[in-house]
Amino acid sequence: MGELSTLFAPERVAVVGASNEEGTVGYAITKNLRDDFDGTVVPVNPNRDSVLGVDCYESVGAAVAIDVAIVVVPPPIAVGVVREAAEAGIKDIVVITAGFSEAGSEGSERERELVELAEEYDLNLVGPNSLGIMSTAVGLNATFGPRSGTPGDISFMSQSGAFITAVLDWAADRDIGFKDVVSLGNKAVLGESDFAREWGEDDGTDVILGYLEDIGDGQSFIQTAREVTQETPIVAVKSGRTEAGASAAASHTGAIAGSDAAYEAGLDQAGVLRVETVQQLFDFASILSGQPLPDTDGVAIISNAGGPGVMATDAVGDSELRLADFSDETLDRLQDFLPSEANIYNPVDIIGDAPIGRFEEAIDIVLDDDNVGMAIVLSCPTATLSFEELADVTINLQEKHETPIAATLMGGSSTETAAQRLSEAGIPNYFDPDRAVSSLEALSRYAEISSREHTKPTTFDIDRDRIQEILTSAAESGRTQLGVESMELLDACGIETPHASVVDNPRDAQDLAADIEGEVVMKIVSPDITHKSDIGGVEVGVTTDEVPDTYEDLVVRARNYQPDANILGVQVQEMVDLDSGTETIVGVTRDPQFGPLVMFGLGGIFVEIMEDTSFRVAPVTEDDSREMVDEVQSSPLLYGARGREPADVDAIVETIQRISQLVTEFPAITELDMNPVVATPDGATAIDFRLTLDAEAVQTQEES
Structure with a gap:
């Protein structure tokens, strides 16, 4: 202790x-x-x-x-x-x-x-x-x-005292025992x-x-x-999945994150198994406290009932586990031993008339296969089988092979004695095959958690002085919303951006466009207009001759949309070939409990509709960043789906890490969006940018 x-x-x-x-x-x-x-x-x-x-x-x-x-x-x-x-x-x-x-x-x-x-x-x-x-x-x-x-x-902490009294009463009827129990209360000191x-x-x-x-x-x-x-292992119910307050966020990231995304990401990074119900809480506790960790994620199902065996198979298919592929030797042994009507493939159906000897031999053969990391012993009541004998056989074979087992004895009072014997031996019993699979999945997840190697985040060489100057200048001028006029901040952070500048009159806009090869992109620049595309505040493919008129049009649209908006000018930006790349988003919102929450996902104008995103609490490591990329459903687009040339995923991973470092080192940044970040085979380029600033925090950081 x-x-x-x-x-x-x-x-x-x-x-x-x-x-x-x-x-x-x-x-x-x-x-x-x-x-x-x-x-x-x-x-x-x-x-x-x-x-x-x-x-x-x-x-x-x-x-x-x-x-x-x-x-x-x-x-x-x-x-x-x-x-x-x-x-x-x-x-x-x-x-x-x-x-x-x-x-x-x-x-x-x-x-x-x-x-x-x-x-x-x-x-x-x-x-x-x-x-x-x-x-x-x-x-x-x-x-x-x-x-x-x-x-x-089991040791148990709870922020609800009433929940403790209910759980203790519920658990006593199920022979679930505790070591220590703590009602956390207001957590003024100990938490x-x-x-x-x-x-x-x-x-x-x-x-x-x-x-x-x-x-x-x-x-x-x-x-x-x-x-x-x-x-x-730590297993937790985290209540309060509401997204209250998200609508007040200024950025895409804040709007999507809600109040639960930080907990989801933080608990996962902490290695905590999060559950949604009391039943899951104790299902997982039972198997984690009583069974060894699996060597592989392959599950074998041995059953005397075809229908429930199929239910268990479906549950495995819906999980992150897989049905184990039996070796040829295992299949030969099962075929030699089982009746011809039996199914020797996974799930193994030893058919309903199976006596205890047939169950015992089938379990023994299956657990002897190196491809089997876990097993479900599933049985319905029959006149040829005693649940108590099956429990004893299961206990002995689990000890012999040291392979984790979840039992599914599908019955009522006839299972009570057998379930008690199994429980005393550390083998949980679940009436529902889905609960058995879910618990084995938790065991497999914890095996991965306990073997994690936690690396330190990469520290990049960034221009901290220049970043601080940009933030201080904005704060001193009373600005809390920074946009494309402050793209230099991204350059100071080592993030690739197109050649661009902000100008406040049509002539300077045309002169700037003349210095940029090819057509340009023009964007209204105003801290009061969040989504420029929605009001026609962005024009793409503008020639040098069209720049002056386009400048005037953008300003007029902005004034019509919001007459009192503070118009800083128009950004003239080098065009990036969007057809050769994939639009992504990298963003940050600051959670009151966990701090900076970094987001990656499908970008462009559809980000809030699709919400194909992943989150991590900063600081994020290279492994974290790569996992974020792989987790989004649209990730195949980055790896060359449908004949597309693969994007430079390493550049995306580095961009995520650099943003993580930025918001970790500069806590005055409360929200940030780079949308889109165009990922091409040659790199990742931030096209647009928005940042929300805590002016008081800027002053505090500068003084420190």
Whole structure:
């Protein structure tokens, strides 16, 4: 165990606010501790001589050698109690009391005082507004929930106390056991990263589960979880998939990202298996805690029922797994042993009259095949088979071959004893074949996660001074929206752009066009007009002679669209042959929890319609960037689909990394779009550009 070991294995626990009055939180917590705790319970209440037959102390400071203090007093005095406990040398404190940041400005001030106390006295503080904590290893139930957890090897944290009480009740009926349980509450001090780190060092925790509504420090959580998941899997439900607030974003990236994309990307980069339901949460936990990791993603299905076998096969086809291809030796052995009516190919159907001996031999043969990384043993009730015998055979063969197995015994009460035996041996049983496949997929995904090698992002040579000058100049002039007039920023970042300049009159526009070989592109330049194409603010293929009239037309269209728009001029830009390339987008939006969120996808005017995009939390590595490119459905266009010449994917990958470095080093950039970035066989060129700036952050960075 790590820094929080005493929190979960105390010898003396004080309940400050202990009560004899049934129906109160102080009574419930004291009783729960008195019922099961291996150590000593110390009630603290100045208005009582004793609680539940135990002598009371007048104050927590008067108690002796307290390891953990549970604070259950009214909000106005809770902070004082925490201070008194800290001054008495108590390092581990659980604040059950509500009425802090969730209760307005006065509560927020109380919570700020708690944080200051924790920093001053180096406290491990859970809560406030917490249901409490549990550790079945020492019988610790310091919660006001109605029941304790069944002992096991799962540790569970939740931002919802009600969710904990429901899960413990649900899990008890399914023989799912827990090591430690924590109600995070408001996470004023200790949060998800702290408990993930603690349980990652705990030999008694095989799987970490979480119900999360938000993550306080996304970057810290990614770093912590990456280390933890090398040895211990983390599975989490992240609620709140809403896209509220996305409509207010100024860029394509912000409009597409919503509020959930950062969590999706961040949890994946952290190595956390994200699930959507409680059923999945514990399905995955059961197989991760009980089964070895697979060597390959090939799944074998052995069944005595054709229909359910097909269902399992369909589920494998819908997953990222694959049906294992049996070796010729395996096929020969199965053919020699099984009846002629049986199917020797995967899925193996040993037909409905199969006795236990036929099941045993078929499973043994299949698991002996090196192409099989995982197996599903699937059975429906028959008069020729005992589920209990099948469970025993499955357990023995799993131990013999050390191949992960998920059982699917499709029945009711007739499966209960067999399922219990399987569970005790670490083999999960699922009535639905789809759940079995989903769980094996999670096992396979975790095998990949635990073997990841996390490389450092590449640091490119960029002109930081020039970038800072451009941002500072914009901020000082009151501009928070930068567009093509600031394309020099991309040049300073090492990103290829066409030859272009912004001019404020038709004559200069024509002179500039004359210096550019061939036809040009002309774009209205205004920080107040986000989507120039929508208002006719872009003209392509303009000859030198047409430039003056085109200039005037663009300005008139802009004025008609928005009379009060700030028109900075017109950009005259070298044309890029779009027919020889593919339009992509590289963008960034800044998430309040995770920081810069980098996007890549299909670009041009259809980006918000198609939403063929991928995301990563910055800083991104070369591997991250390459995965982003490969994840979008349109990626075959970049690799030469339908006879197209392949684009320079390496240039795209480098462009993504350079933008990641830019927004990581310059936090004043809150949103950024390069759309399109035209990917050709010869490179990647940013054609258009938009950036949103936090002027105050520019000043702060310049001063630092």
